[in-house]
Amino acid sequence: MPGVMPEASKTDVVIVGAGPAGLMLATWLAHTGIHARLLDKRQTKIFTGQADGLQCRTQEIFESFGFADRVAKEAYKMEEFSMWNPSPSGVLRRDERFPDTPVGISRFHESVLHQGRIERFFLDNIGKYAEMTGAGVSVERGVLPLSIEIDEETAEDPDAYPVTMVLRHLTEEEATPEQSKSGSGVEDGLFRSNLAPDDTADLVRRTSGKEGREEVVRAKYVVGCDGAHSWVRSQLGFRLEGEPTDYIWGVLDIVPITNFPDIRNRCSVHSEASGSLMVIPRENSLVRLYVQLNEVQPDAETGRADRTSITPEKILKAAQKTLAPYTLEYKHCHWWTAYQIGQRVGTQFSKLERVFLAGDAVHTHSPKAGQGMNVSMQDSYNLGWKIAHCVQKKAPRSILKTYQSERRRIAQDLIAFDHKFSRLFSGRPAKDAADEAGVDLKEFKRVFLQGAMFASGLSVDYGRSMLVFKEGSAKEQGDGTDVVGNVKVVASKQELAKNCPVGMRFPTFQVLNQSGGRPWQFQQWLKSDGRYRVVLFAGNVKDTIQQKRVRTWCEEAEKEGSWLKRHTPKDKAINSIIEILTIHSSARKETELLDDFPALLHPLRENDMGWDYEKVFVDDVSYHHGDGRAYEGYGVDKARGCVVAVRPDGYTGFIGELEDVDGLDSYFAACLLDV
Numbered sequence: 001m002p003g004v005m006p007e008a009s010k011t012d013v014v015i016v017g018a019g020p021a022g023l024m025l026a027t028w029l030a031h032t033g034i035h036a037r038l039l040d041k042r043q044t045k046i047f048t049g050q051a052d053g054l055q056c057r058t059q060e061i062f063e064s065f066g067f068a069d070r071v072a073k074e075a076y077k078m079e080e081f082s083m084w085n086p087s088p089s090g091v092l093r094r095d096e097r098f099p100d101t102p103v104g105i106s107r108f109h110e111s112v113l114h115q116g117r118i119e120r121f122f123l124d125n126i127g128k129y130a131e132m133t134g135a136g137v138s139v140e141r142g143v144l145p146l147s148i149e150i151d152e153e154t155a156e157d158p159d160a161y162p163v164t165m166v167l168r169h170l171t172e173e174e175a176t177p178e179q180s181k182s183g184s185g186v187e188d189g190l191f192r193s194n195l196a197p198d199d200t201a202d203l204v205r206r207t208s209g210k211e212g213r214e215e216v217v218r219a220k221y222v223v224g225c226d227g228a229h230s231w232v233r234s235q236l237g238f239r240l241e242g243e244p245t246d247y248i249w250g251v252l253d254i255v256p257i258t259n260f261p262d263i264r265n266r267c268s269v270h271s272e273a274s275g276s277l278m279v280i281p282r283e284n285s286l287v288r289l290y291v292q293l294n295e296v297q298p299d300a301e302t303g304r305a306d307r308t309s310i311t312p313e314k315i316l317k318a319a320q321k322t323l324a325p326y327t328l329e330y331k332h333c334h335w336w337t338a339y340q341i342g343q344r345v346g347t348q349f350s351k352l353e354r355v356f357l358a359g360d361a362v363h364t365h366s367p368k369a370g371q372g373m374n375v376s377m378q379d380s381y382n383l384g385w386k387i388a389h390c391v392q393k394k395a396p397r398s399i400l401k402t403y404q405s406e407r408r409r410i411a412q413d414l415i416a417f418d419h420k421f422s423r424l425f426s427g428r429p430a431k432d433a434a435d436e437a438g439v440d441l442k443e444f445k446r447v448f449l450q451g452a453m454f455a456s457g458l459s460v461d462y463g464r465s466m467l468v469f470k471e472g473s474a475k476e477q478g479d480g481t482d483v484v485g486n487v488k489v490v491a492s493k494q495e496l497a498k499n500c501p502v503g504m505r506f507p508t509f510q511v512l513n514q515s516g517g518r519p520w521q522f523q524q525w526l527k528s529d530g531r532y533r534v535v536l537f538a539g540n541v542k543d544t545i546q547q548k549r550v551r552t553w554c555e556e557a558e559k560e561g562s563w564l565k566r567h568t569p570k571d572k573a574i575n576s577i578i579e580i581l582t583i584h585s586s587a588r589k590e591t592e593l594l595d596d597f598p599a600l601l602h603p604l605r606e607n608d609m610g611w612d613y614e615k616v617f618v619d620d621v622s623y624h625h626g627d628g629r630a631y632e633g634y635g636v637d638k639a640r641g642c643v644v645a646v647r648p649d650g651y652t653g654f655i656g657e658l659e660d661v662d663g664l665d666s667y668f669a670a671c672l673l674d675v
Contacts, residue, residue, distance in 0.1 A: 008216040010161050011037050011136075012391045016145055017226035018042075020115065021359030021376040023122035025223055026137055027065055028384025030126045032530040033133035034391050037217070039143040039167065043175035052114050052280070052288060055374045056106035057457025057505065061381055064528040064650065067121045068108075075113035076283045081448075082262045085441050086272040092325070096445065100266050102452050107508070107521060110456070112282050114253075114335075115373065142175035144168045146214070148222065148235050148355065155352040158393055161218035163354055169213045221387050223356045225380060230361035236351050240364065242344030242415065247422065248296045250315030250338045252289045253282065254330040260323055263287055268425065268448075270441065274321035276425055286334060291319045293338065310338040343415045343422075349404035353397060356383060363411040365418040374457055375414055379407050385530050385648040394567075394577060395672055398485065399467060405478030406462045412479065417451050462503040462651060464489060466670040469654040469663070470502040477503075487670045490663045492655040496642035497537070498635030502655060506535075506646045510628025511583055511617035514593050519622040522583065522630065525614075526650050531579045532672075534664070537631070538584040539641030541596050546639065553643070553658045554598040563665040566674045574603050577672065581615055585631050585638040588620040647671075 013029060015022045018040035029036045054062075054075060062068040078100040087093045101109040123139065130137040146166040154160035224232025233239075256263055260279075264287075267279040275292035282288055295318070296310060312333055320328050346362030359376030383403050389395035424444040453459045463477025464470050466487045470477075474484045492502045500506060508523030526533060536553070539546045557564045557580075567577050574580075582601045584591070593602055597616055605612050619630040619638075631638045645654040645667050654667040 008164065008218045010218050011035050012220050013037075013387060014039065014163070014165060014217060014219040014222045016040075016222065016224050016232050017230075017359075017361075018119075018139060018141065019225060019227065019359070019376075020118060020122070020373050021380045022223070022225035023119060023126070024061075024377040025225065025358070025380035025384045025387075026126050026139070027122055027129070028381065028528065028530075029388060030129040030133065030135045030137045031065065031528055032385065032388035032392070033135045034388050035136040036138075038137065038139045039145065040139075040141050041144045041170065041175060043142050043170075043172055052112045052282065053373065054111045054113060054118070055455060055457045056101060056108045056110065057460070058374045058377060059108035059111065060106065060505075060523065060650075061377070061528070062121070063108075063524065064526060065125055066527075067125050070121050071111065071113060071118070074117055074283055075111035076281055077109050077111045078266045078281065079109070080265045082265045082267045083441070083445060084262070084267055084269040086270065090272045092269070092271060092323070094262065095441070097265075098449070101456065105453065105456055105458055107523075112280055112288070114282070118373075142170040142172065144170055145231060148232065150352060150354055152352065155354050156397065158390065158397060161220055162352075163219045163222045165217050165219065165222065167215050167217060169215075220391060221354060221356070223358055223380070223383065223387075224361045225358050225376075226361055228360045228364045230357060232355065233346070233357055233361050236348075236355060236357075238346055238348050238351075238357070240344035240346055240362070242342060242364075248293045248310075248338065248340050250291045250293050250310060250318065251336060252291065252312060252315050252319070252330075252333060253286055253335040254289065255285050255332040255334075256287050256289075256328060256330055258323075258326060258328045260326040260328065268444070269322055270444075271322045271324070274324070275318060277319055277322045278425070289315075289319050291315050291322065293318050296338075307338060312336045343419050345408070345411045345415050349408050350400070353400040353403075356403065358383060358407075362408070363414060365415060365422075375410065378410075378457060378460070381528075381649060382407055385528075388530055389648075389672075393673060398487075399671055401481065402462075402465045402467050402478075402483045405465060405474070405481050405483040408479035409463065409477075410460060413454070417454055420447055421451060458505060460504065460651075461501065464503075467647060467653055468503045468651070469667055469670075470494070488666050489670070490654075490666045492663075493642070493657065493660070494655060496636065496657065497644055497652075497655050500634055500636075500644060500652050500655065502652050504652060505650050506644070506652045507633065509619075509630040509633035510622070510625065511630050512588060512620050512622055512628075513614065514584075514588060514591065514597075514616040514618050515613040517588065517623065519625045519628070520617065522581075522617065523650070525581060526646065528648070528650075530648050531575070531577060532648055532653075532668070533646040534578055534580050535644040535646060536580060536582045536601070536658075537634070537636045537641035537643070538582050538597075538601075539637065540586050540639050541584050542586045542590060543639065546641070547596070549640075549658050551598055553661075554600040556661050558600055563661075563668045567668055567672045569675045573606055574600070575612075575615075577675075578668070579615075581617070583617045583619060583630060585619050585641070588618045591618065 012034050013036040015025055015038045018038050026038045059068055081100045083096045085095050126137055146168050149164045151162040154162045224230050264281045269277045275294045278290040280288040344364045349362055350356040358379040386399050390397050462468050464472050464474040465483040469489050469492050471491045508521045510519050511522050512519050538550050541547050602611050602615050621627045643656050647653045656663040
């Protein structure tokens with residue numbers, strides 16, 4: 001009958017928006033075997049342009065999923081940052097050079113690769129792991145959500161599908177965005193820019209009465225990764241707090257023809273009177289230019305600039321003025337866009353912990369710090385495993401409250417940093433010490449260097465919660481929400497692993513496999529597969545007293561009712577939910593896997609596959625790669641060791657002595673359900 005909706009289908013998770021944040025979430029769900037539908041109103045993925053910066057932590061996450069090598073082969077790794085400023089006579093000159101990424105913070109350096117390739121890597125990985133795990137993760141394009149409702153009465157029922165959505169499948173014409181009328185013939189990104197109005201409501205009107213299928217889907221969870229104009233956010237009645245600035249910037253992806261000497265370095269350029277620009281060298285001889293458009297001003301009434309007045313030619317002319325006396329031309333332009341700087345953060349990141357927002361849907365800022373795509377992906381990286389654990393009934397739904405507490409605080413910190421950085425970047429240089437209206441370029445350098453660690457993604461420090469057992473106030477360390485409740489949080493003994501701050505990403509150092517001697521960065525064993533890790537720093541196992549401590553620890557873990565037994569299904573391997581990895585400090589050649597380590601630390605594998613030789617590592621000298629000095633790096637005593645619990649997303653959750661069985665038990669009682 002016309003107008004009658006078909007019976008609703010069911011799925012675990014619906015993701016709205018197939019950009020990097022949505023794809024990151026879908027990747028988590030594919031790796032953990034969760035059924036999900038990833039929807040996007042656009043007909044195709046990105047093929048050129050858009051976001052391009054990849055920070056250190058993002059690349060570590062890619063490695064944990066298994067495709068960092070593909071990024072490394074195609075991306076351009078930025079080594080150096082140059083600052084160009086006017087001399088006292090007003091002539092542009094290079095003032096300083098320094099490393100683009102702080103030295104020694106990660107095995108990865110800031111790199112750039114256009115968003116289309118990154119989306120391709122995600123899609124390939126989703127397909128591979130969805131098949132391996134049996135996850136029904138589908139990527140569906142040209143699908144528009146029309147409505148969303150939450151049944152509040154069943155929101156806390158872990159078996160319920162409380163979110164109902166009506167979806168419409170668009171025609172190819174409807175799902176294809178309208179390009180600008182600049183006449184350049186080059187694909188632009190203005191339809192995704194904040195200078196463009198959201199077209200979701202218009203699409204709904206355009207599809208009304210046309211041929212097209214509508215369907216009803218019921219989901220356990222919905223995540224809006226649908227950008228700054230987020231339809232999901234508007235349906236929830238949430239808002240972004242903050243204001244746009246008057247700074248308008250154009251972006252060109254070109255193959256430059258120029259005599260500017262640092263065109264293959266990342267650069268900031270402040271001219272005396274013609275604005276600023278940033279140079280980002282790219283793959284395949286491309287260079288991205290972020291160019292300040294002083295001639296384009298926001299409308300006095302709306303506060304928005306007229307995007308139809310912006311063309312690639314206008315952006316180029318502004319860049320030429322800023323770079324003078326150096327020349328700049330191009331024959332090949334691959335993509336261009338423009339945007340208006342605005343810093344906003346969402347008031348709420350979820351409703352009833354059933355519908356969530358991630359990425360640009362809850363925070364917007366300028367792209368020049370290379371944070372937009374990275375922070376967006378790290379939002380959904382934080383959320384993905386938590387949703388998976390709740391769907392699989394491994395964890396209480398209360399862990400989902402930590403998403404807003406952890407990520408909204410990061411968004412607030414990001415907005416504060418971007419607010420300062422973008423204004424220093426966009427302002428004109430001060431003529432002298434008395435010029436208070438101008439930008440102090442020494443202050444610009446100080447803020448840039450100070451923000452480099454923040455920009456890398458490695459300064460993230462999650463506050464006290466049921467997932468992070470640390471001292472202090474959960475509200476003050478988070479976004480002000482209560483994420484502890486009645487949970488017994490035992491403070492970790494941070495002094496046992498001085499360089500592994502609780503709440504921060506567990507660092508990595510070289511270790512050797514005990515059995516084969518192969519060197520590894522330990523982080524390579526922290527795969528994004530949904531498992532917690534207990535890292536047993538076993539210390540010097542050749543010492544009789546320490547050997548006894550290690551054996552007692554294993555005996556306690558194997559007792560009925562222990563933290564390990566309570567969270568291991570009877571039909572699953574001992575490492576299925578909590579994996580135990582060991583790093584010891586004895587001389588490798590004097591130590592034997594089967595003699596010196598209890599079977600718990602190298603268990604027999606399923607299907608008669610023998611002992612697991614990839615669970616025990618040693619801090620010793622490699623034949624070809626030197627000494628990783630892991631114990632020193634982690635700040636752990638080489639004789640006594642300690643125990644560290646690491647979350648599925650690689651962040652340190654708890655630190656204790658080998659005898660702190662109750663502390664470890666309390667930690668897993670807070671974040672996992674008994675099986």
